[in-house]
Amino acid sequence: MVNKELTLEERKELIKKRIGKIENKIMVMSGKGGVGKTTVAVNLAFALQMKGFNTGILDADIHGPNVPKMLKIENFKPNTTPEGILPAKIPIGRGRALEVISLAFFLEEDSPVIWRGPLKMGALQQFLSDVVWGNLDYLIADLPPGTGDEPLSIAQLIPDITGSIIVTTPQDVALMDSRRAVNFSKRLNVPVMGVIENMSGFRCPYCGKEINLFKMGGGERAAKELGVPFLGRIPIDPVIVKDSDNGRPFILNHHDSEAGKAFNGIVDRISGWKGR
Ligand SMILES: Nc1ncnc2c1ncn2[C@@H]1O[C@H](COP(=O)(O)OP(=O)(O)OP(=O)(O)O)[C@@H](O)[C@H]1O
Ligand SMILES: [Mg+2]
Structure with a gap:
């Protein structure tokens, strides 16, 4: 990493300079x-990105950084320039690229990170202040589960964060925990952009009938009950698992599938979001 000697205040200033210019920052x-x-x-x-917005992904999951695996860029080694660290750039045609940074780029493969809270906060601060992003419209931060150090750091360090998206599955246990995530967001003054109900129903490939493996509709009910928007439900699709394991984003080749349409509907709702 660069800029090692900075004080917290100087680092926050740098974070403002690097990330403040990005209009939409979503956790x-x-x-x-x-x-x-x-x-x-x-x-x-x-x-x-496919809709024309320049987008970056910040993988803020310190203990299980999975973004590089899902994009098949696990072996990427970031370049460090005097200005800072350059993110990975995944070309998507017409000279445009999706930018990605992950702590996994700096770790030995399969080595666990054993850090306590303050060290994690420090690593994320450094991460946020050192990365030189391009001219982004959106920065999407992928977080570990729960309401621990990483979401807290991101919520506090990213200046004027646009909002949070809360992913849940439809079962009661998952819903109970997502209420906690909604309340966490509200307490930290991060606007909740909405709840996504994932793994919501499965269409049998043989008979076409829908099977509700983890129930259905609970995410929407929870959103209503908590007074936050509902962004949509994404069904279970075995192709999503296959594509993730192969490092291919599902949406690239399957935007006409039920799950693909669901993703696109959610993106329309997010990009049309009018803010606080
Ligand atoms: N709608 C879906 N249909 C089928 N499989 C899915 C769907 N959504 C996610 N998966 C699969 O579920 C698994 C877990 O997904 P993912 O890693 O995105 O979860 P996560 O919430 O990020 O997990 P963690 O809490 O560990 O960070 C992956 O194998 C992924 O491919
Ligand atoms: Mg994850």
């Missing part, structure tokens, strides 16, 4: 693990 969070945050973050970022 993707959840109460529970494994509900599809990284999948949502990556596909939303690509969908935004």
Whole structure:
């Protein structure tokens, strides 16, 4: 990393300079693990990029940084210039590229990160102040589950954060935890852009009938109950798993599928969001 010697105030100034100019800064969070945050973050970022918005992904999951794996850029080694760290750039045609930075780029493969709170805060601060982003319209931060150090740091360090997106699955346990995520956001004065109900129903590929593996509609009910927008539901699609494992964003090749249309509908709602 660069700029090691800065005080906290100087670092915050630098963060303002680097990130303050990005108009839309969104954190993707959840109460529970494994509900599809990284999948949502990556596909939303690509969908935004395909709609013409310059987009970057900040992988803020220190203990399980999965974004590089989902984009097959695990072996990327960022260049450090006197100005700062340059993110990975994934070309998407017409000279445009999606920018990605992840702590995974700086770690040994498969090595666990064993850091306590203050060290994590420090790493994220440094991360936010050192990365030289291009001219972005959107920065999407993918967070670990829960309401711990990473979401707290991101919510406090990113200046004028646009809002949070809360991903949930439809079961009662997941919903209970997403209420906590909504309240966390509200307490930190981060506007809740809405709730996404992921893994919501599965269409049998043989008979076409819908099966509600994890129930359905709970995310929408929870959003209503908490007074926050509902952004949409994404069904279970085995192709999403295959694509994620192969490092290919699902939305690139399947925008006409039920899940692809759901992602695009959500992006329309997000890009039309009028703010606080
Ligand atoms: N709608 C979906 N249909 C099918 N599989 C999905 C769907 N959404 C996510 N998955 C799969 O579920 C798994 C977990 O997703 P993901 O890693 O995005 O969750 P996460 O919330 O980021 O997890 P963590 O809390 O560990 O960060 C992945 O294998 C992913 O491909
Ligand atoms: Mg994740």
